[in-house]
Amino acid sequence: MTKTGTIYGVGLGPGDPDLMSVRAHRLLGAANHVAFFRKAGRKGQARQIVDGLLAQDAVEIPMEYPVTTEIPVHDPRYNVLLSAFYEEVTQHLIALVQSGQDVVVLCEGDPFFYGSFMHLYARLRDVVPVEVVPAITGMSGAWTATETPITWGDDVLTVLMGTLPQDKLVDHIKRTDALVIMKIGSNYQKVVAALKDGGKFDDAWLVQFATMGKQTVTKLSDMTDSGTPYFSIIIVHGQGRRP
Template identity: 40%
Template sequence: MNDALTIPQDAAGYGHLYGISTGPGDPELITLKAARLLSECPVVAYFCKRSGPGRARTSCEAHITDEHEELPLVYPVTNEIPHGSPEYRQQIEDFFEESAEAVAQHLKAGRSVAVLNEGDAFFYGSFMHIYLRLKDRFESTVVPGVGAMMAGGALLPHPLMMRDDQLRVIPGTMDEKALRASIDPERATVIMKVGTNLPLLRRIVTDLGLQERAWYVEKASMPEERVMPLVEAPDGKAPYFSMVLIPGPGVRV
């Protein structure tokens, strides 16, 4: 094995668990620390669908060599079952249990594992489900990364927040009552996980008189990125990598 893949074992001889944040999609937005640790870990694990390696693995292509052992963690379901259904939740919980144990087998054998995570690992990241299951058994390190909302905010024609603006981040998967209660005209707002609620969000934002401030961002930092006023956003379901951003009301001159 390559001499570069030599992260020391812990006192018990176990490998070290790393949550590697890979940024929002642009390979150049991976941090230097993430790239270094990725090059040193003998095992690279990543979440993906059955149809491909996933965005996190793709972002790290330049840093993964033949010396690495790859561990794909393949989701059993994505959109085939409603996310709120008991069946979906059970399948996903079972998946995270099995994934954590697959990672644990390498750690117990003394091999450190870099688990890749799109955006930031502790910001709606799948890595946290592995971490919570293994944190009391193995030493671990979480490497922060550029979050999707920061990449999206950088595409706007004015700052997301300034001066005394406050920020609220909410999941777009909530029902209408919860969404209306969560969007405050006096705060900057980032709505993640837009999905099928895109038309609903556009209606709520208009009802609240925020249409002039609201933006729709799709696949920020990726080659296919799109940014437009929310009122011009397409109808129907939004792609997974999409968000609504409402800059704060602070003075912007």
């Protein structure tokens, strides 16, 4: 009988390879099969992070999204297309593992924090062995880039997705002490309006490409561009209790 392999969901951290865990680095160097998500026609951010770290004979498995921003996330077609995509990818990975192969799946940030790997994990965990390697999150890299602590004492930290409706964004913004907003991209203008309505616009920072070579850290009120790249995070620091 062929021994069943294992799928490793490997967190790569916020972008700088030096911030990757020792375990992640070890698994990457030994991997025979490496799978990663990407948009069609792109190399993929996760794959770029591991440039030079994979074995020369590693088999690469690009998993190309059928849709990203072409259809609004609230359109029923969005979930239908992605569900079929994840199911197809899952079956391919299961076949590899059942043939005795280990597969490393590259995950930007932490695999269990708003990542695509979670959708594979939910489909794989009861079928084949799956191990998850945690990592530093992108938001941790972003608030560290501002050179200011994100929370003090008993501050409440809220993490929001820019894809939320504006009224929900405003409601959460008003009720929190410290704030992280992710998935900005095409939602930029809506997020800016919500921060203004929620009274936190003047305290907000925009971090683009946190920990990467082209990282920028800008007070949001100083931004002159009308948009921002996908790899952007907005930070509002808490001002809570301290000695």
